[in-house]
Amino acid sequence: MAERPARVERPLSPHLQIYRLTFTFLMSGFHRVTGIVLYLGFLLVAWWLLSAASGPNAYAWVQWFMSTWIGRLVLLGFSWGLIHHSLGGVRHLIWDTGRGFAPNEREWLARMTLIGSISLTLLAWIIGGFVMGGLR
């Protein structure tokens, strides 16, 4: 057995509250937050699929929820979260290759994550909602 040394009071490294809030910092945190929220949001996907498999009566509840303003808002938020987290993931995959670490590149990638997620979400709703007829 390795002996356990007596507890020593060591200085702590600086944490969240000491850093200046930057946009890249915000987008980094938001990536994790969207990840956790999407985890919970997936419960709704499971509910949707199970209701569809259970029959028209169970599915009527999903249809009612998706026709309400809150339901639509949840769906819009969920799709935006999915797309934002996906683009954040692309940013990480770029960093994995060793590229994109220069200050201006980091800033640009963070901006593109937000701009890209908002425009792609609108595009997805235009395609799914109107071209493919989900909102008709």
Place this chain on the structure above:
Amino acid sequence: MKSTSIRTPIGKVRGLGSAKSGTEHWWEMRLTSIALLPLTLAAIVIVISLIGRNHAAVVQILGSPLVAITMLLWVYTVTLHMRLGLQSVIEDYIHGKAMKTGLLIGNTFLTIVLWLACTYAILKLSFGV
């Protein structure tokens, strides 16, 4: 406990270090991330396009081979990615041993149940009854 062993300090700690699974976690996270890019895009469009449709239409579309296979792949990859992702979050913020272990077990169980439930639903929609 006073040790009377003559083993050297380095000998005592050898083999107690890394769990030897960090690389696997990292790599699976990348694999699922790459796979999820096209799959998530497809799933979003499928879900949005089904919002206003009635049950019969939803069953027909979700049960058609291409849509069902896409959704099966998405559900599998997403739940695996969810397990790995929340595992990192738990390990970062929860430090109590019992709490941490409990949450890690719960995370694994929940994501497997979600995967199985969604897979069952899609297969049932595909093969009927």
